Amino acid sequence: EDQVTQSPEALRLQEGESSSLNCSYTVSGLRGLFWYRQDPGKGPEFLFTLYSAGEEKEKERLKATLTKKESFLHITAPKPEDSATYLCAVQAGYTGNQFYFGTGTSLTVIP
Amino acid sequence: GAVVSQHPSWVICKSGTSVKIECRSLDFQATTMFWYRQFPKQSLMLMATSNEGSKATYEQGVEKDKFLINHASLTLSTLTVTSAHPEDSSFYICRPSGDQYEQYFGPGTRLTVT
Numbered sequence: 353e354d355q356v357t358q359s360p361e362a363l364r365l366q367e368g369e370s371s372s373l374n375c376s377y378t379v380s381g382l383r384g385l386f387w388y389r390q391d392p393g394k395g396p397e398f399l400f401t402l403y404s405a406g407e408e409k410e411k412e413r414l415k416a417t418l419t420k421k422e423s424f425l426h427i428t429a430p431k432p433e434d435s436a437t438y439l440c441a442v443q444a445g446y447t448g449n450q451f452y453f454g455t456g457t458s459l460t461v462i463p
Numbered sequence: 464g465a466v467v468s469q470h471p472s473w474v475i476c477k478s479g480t481s482v483k484i485e486c487r488s489l490d491f492q493a494t495t496m497f498w499y500r501q502f503p504k505q506s507l508m509l510m511a512t513s514n515e516g517s518k519a520t521y522e523q524g525v526e527k528d529k530f531l532i533n534h535a536s537l538t539l540s541t542l543t544v545t546s547a548h549p550e551d552s553s554f555y556i557c558r559p560s561g562d563q564y565e566q567y568f569g570p571g572t573r574l575t576v577t
């Protein structure tokens with residue numbers, strides 16, 4: 353069964369305390385893995401797309417990596433404004449229309 | 464990145480009335496439109512998928528006569544919630560999809576039915 357699991361569900365960090373969020377997946381025909389940031393009352397904001405194992409992408413304090421079974425979103429020296437829910441989604445299937453979401457990790461960065 | 468807009472961003476309506484939500488892809492052609500619903504502290508739930516000019520395909524448990532989807536052009540899709548009830552109160556989000564690799568979501572529409 354195709355599945356995407358994120359952990360932890362919630363994470364509280366002190367400002368400057370680096371950590372990683374995990375997204376593990378079991379899908380057939382991976383076409384891409386996406387990371388989004390979602391603030392309360394807003395739609396998901398695109399962060400990264402990863403297509404193949406070994407790929408890495410960076411944006412400011414965020415770095416996303418991908419293996420054949422999971423992806424990590426590394427947050428280096430987080431700031432309070434990084435507080436949000438981070439969603440992982442996997443695009444799969446022949447047409448690429450199958451989009452599986454994780455349940456998200458709620459990140460709180462304490463000043 | 465691609466720009467997706469939704470209108471309105473927030474709407475309050477009375478029970479029994481209908482509400483139309485628009486989703487526009489502003490800088491790319493969306494051959495496929497996905498509509499999602501999100502309840503508080505939950506992830507996005509796919510409601511339906513529509514291809515431009517075709518009837519929408521609804522996920523199991525989603526009433527097609529209640530949630531009317533129109534995808535008449537490559538840049539505009541509408542979701543109409545008919546005879547809305549308080550349990551339809553939710554956050555509705557679209558995801559237009561075309562040839563681009565990145566997948567962008569709309570900013571969402573908060574529907575409150577009183």
